[in-house]
Amino acid sequence: MQTSTRIDLTAGPIFKTLIRLAVPVTVSMVMFTVYLMADLYFVGRLGPDAVAALSISGNAFFIHLGFSAILGTGGMALIAQAFGRKDYDHAAMVFKQSILLALLVGIVEAGTGLMIAPTYIEYFGGSGQSLEWGIQYFQIFVISFLFMILLYTIGNCFRGMGNTKTPMIIMLQANLMNIALDPVLIFGWLGLPALGVRGAALASVISQIYALAIYGYLIFIKGAHINIKGRWRLNPGIIRQSLYIGVPSGLNHFLLAANLLISFRVISNYGTAALASIGIGFRLLQAIYIPVIAVASAMAAIVGQNFGAEKYQRITGTFARAWLIGTAFMVCCTAVCQAIPGYLIAIFSDDPAVVEFGVIYLKIFSLGFIMVGTIMVFNAVFQGLGKTYPSLIGAVVDNALFAGLVLTLPVYFSWGIQSVWWIKLTTAVIETAVIAVWLKGELQRTRLKISRSLQPAG
Template identity: 20%
Template sequence: MTTKNKIGSVLKLAVPIAIGLASGYLMVFVDLFMVGKLGNDALAALGIAGFTHAMMLSLVAGVTPAVQGIVARWMGEGNSQPKCLPLNGGLLIALIIGIPLSIICHYFTPAYFAFVSSDPVVVAEGSAYLRALILATLAIGFMRAFIGFWAGMSRAKVIMVIEILMNVVNAVLNYMLIFGHWGAPAMGTEGAGIASAIAYVFATTLFFIMTFLMMKAEGFLTILPGKKLLIALFNRGIPAIFQELFFAAGFVVLFMIISMIGSEEVAAATVLTRITIIMLLFAMALGMASSTLVSNALGKGEVDLANHWGWLTGVIGIFTITLFGLPMLIFPETVLSIFMPAGKALEIAVVPLQLIAMTNGVVSLVYIFSITLFSIGHGTAVLLVSFVLQWLIFIPAAWFVGPHLKMGLLGVWVAYTVYTLLATLFISMIWRIGKWKTAHAV
C-alpha cells in the first residue's frame, strides 16, 4: 500500500468520525453561543458546569477505547465470536456505573457548586445547567459504547449521521428553551442543559435502533460477555477512566484558580477551552482512526505496520490542525467576537487564543497516541505522565503565576502551554519506545 493510499485509509476513518464528533461538540458551542447572550455570569457558570460534567462522565469514558480496541483487533484476527460481544460488555459497564453516578451527582450538585464558586449567580445558573445534563448520564455512557463499537468496525459514517441528527435536535431545543420561543418557557442556562440532555437520549435511542437492525445476527443484546472479555474491557477502560477523571478534575480546579483572578477571566477561559476542544476534535478523530488501524494490524501480527499507522496519523494531525489554527492566530478578535461580546473578557482572551493556535498542531500528538494506547491496553504510562504533569506541575504553577504573582489569565495560559508541550514530548516518547507492541489478544 502506497503512502497516498495509507493517508486515504486514515482519512476515510477519521473524517466521518471528526464530522460526528464536531457535530456532537457543536452542541457545546451552540450552548456557548446562545448562553453567551445572557452575560458573563452565565458564561462562567457554563464553563464550570461543562468541565464538572466532563469529570463525571470520565467514569464511563473508558468504554469507548476498550470496546473499539477489542472489536478492531477481532476484525484483524478474523475472530469468529459474535462481533457485538464487546459492545454488550460496554453497555453493561455503562449501566452499572451510570445509574448510581446519576443519583449521587444530582443530589450533591448544589453543594458542589457552592464550594467551587463564591458568586451566587454563577452557583444558581451552573447548578441548574448541570443538574439538567446529569439526567442524560446513562444515555451518554451507552452512546460511548456504541461509538467505540462502530469505530472498531470501521463504520464511522454511522457515528457521523447520528451525531449530526443529535446536534440538530439540540440546536432546535436550545432556541426554544433558553429564550422561550414557540410557546416554551424561557429557562436560560437550565434550558440549555435540558436541551442537551434530550438530544443525548435521542442519539442513544437511534444507536440502539440502528445497531439492532444492522447487527442483530451478531449477538446484540442477546449474549452476555464472558468473564475474560469483561476483564479485558476493564483493563483497557480503567486507565482511560482515571486519565479522563484527573484531566477533567484538573480543569475544574483550574477554573477555581481563575475565579480567584476575576469573573471576566473565567468567562474568557470558558471560551478559550471550548475553542481548544473544537480545534482538537480532529486529533480525537485521528486517534480513534489510529486505534482501529493499529488494533487491526496487531490482530494480523503486523507490528511494524501498526507502528507506522501511529506515526502517519500523527503527521496528518500536526499538519491539518496547524492549518485550522491559522485564522485564530491572524484574526483572534474576530474569532472571539463570535462567542463573546466586546469588552475586557475578549481582550484578555486574545493572546491566549494565539498561543492555542500556534501549539495545538503539535499537541494533537497527545490525543492521537493516548487514544491509541488506551484502546490497545497500554494506557497506564499515559495516565502516569498526565497525572504528574497536570497535578504536580501545571496546577501549582497556574496558582503561582495567576492569583499569587497576579500575572492574570495570560500567565496561567503560558503555564498551560508549557504543560501541553511537555505532555506531547513524554507521550510521544512512550509511543516511540514501543512497549505497546507486545499487546496480547483477548
C-alpha cells in the same frame, strides 16, 4: 447506514482507509461542537452569568468523559483486535459487557450529580446569579450523563468494528435536533414557557434519548455487524481486560478534569469575565482539535485491528500518516489563533473584559497546538495496542507539575492571568517528551512480539 457488513481495516491503502474512517468522525464531532457553540450562543444572550454557569458545569462534563473513556476505550480496543483476528463471537461478548457497564456507571453518575449539584456549583466559583443558574442547568444536565455514556460507549464499539458512518448519521440527527430545540426552550418560542439555562439542558436530554432510540433499533431489531443474541450477563474476564485498557485512559480524563478545576479555581480570582472567557476559549479549542481527534480515533481502530492481525508495517504506516496530518493541521490553526484571536472570542461575547481575557488565553495556548496534536496521536497508538498506561504516566507528570506550579508561582510572584497558560504550555512540552520516549520502546516491543509469533514453529 452500514449495519451488517463487517469492515476489514487490515488491508487496502492506509491513507485512504484512515481518511475514510476519520471523515465521519470529523463530521460527528463538528456537529457536536456546532451544538456546543449554538448552546453557548443562545445562552450567551442571557448574559455573562449564564455563560459562567455553563462553564462551571463543563468541569463535571470532563469527569463524566473520564468514565466514558474507561468503557469506550476498552471496548473499542478489544473489539478492534477481535475483528482483526476474525473472532466475531468474542467481539459480540465485549460489546454486551460494554453496554452493561455503561448503564450501571451512568445511573451512578446521574444520581451522584443530582445530590451534589448546589455544593459543586458554589465550590467552583458560582455566586449570585451564576450560582442560581448554574444549579438550574446542572440539575438537568447531569441526568444526560446516563444517556451520554451509553452513546459514547456504543459509538466507540462501532468504530472498533470499523464503522464510523453509522455513529456520524445518528449524532448528526441528534445534534440538529438539539440546536433546533435550544432557542425554543431557552426563550420560550412557539408558545412554550421560557426556561432559560434549564431549556439548554433539557434540549440536550431530549436529543440524546432520540439518538439512543435509533441505536436501540439498529442493534436489537436490525442487527449491527455482530450477533448480540443470547444472555446479557456480566463476564468478569472480559470486564477485567476492558478495564485494564480503559482505566488508564479514564484516569487521563480525570486528570484533565482536575487540571481544569484547578484552572477555574485560580481564574475565578480574576472575576466572572475571566471565567466566561475560559469557557469560550475552551470550547473554541474543542472545535480546533476536532480533525486531529478524528484522525487519532480512526488510527486507533486501524492499529487495533492490525495488531490483532499481526501486521506491524500497517501499524507504523498508519501512525506516521496520522501524525503528519495532525501536525500540518495544527500549524494552520496556530497561525489563525495568533492572527485573529479577538475576532474568535468576540463571536460569542461582546463584553470587552471577556474578549481581553480570551485573547490572552488563545495567543499563549495556541503555541502548544503541535504538541497537543502529537500527544493525541501518540495516545491513540497506545489505545489500539491495548497499552494505555504510558499515556496515563505522561498525563500524571504534566498535571502534577501544572498543579504544583500554578498554585504557587502566580501567587508568590504576583504574576497575572497569563502565567497560568505559560505554565500549562511548559508542562505540555514535558509530557510530549515522556510519551515519545515510551512509544518508541513500545513499538519496538510490538515488532519483536509479532516477529516471534509469525516465525514457523520448531
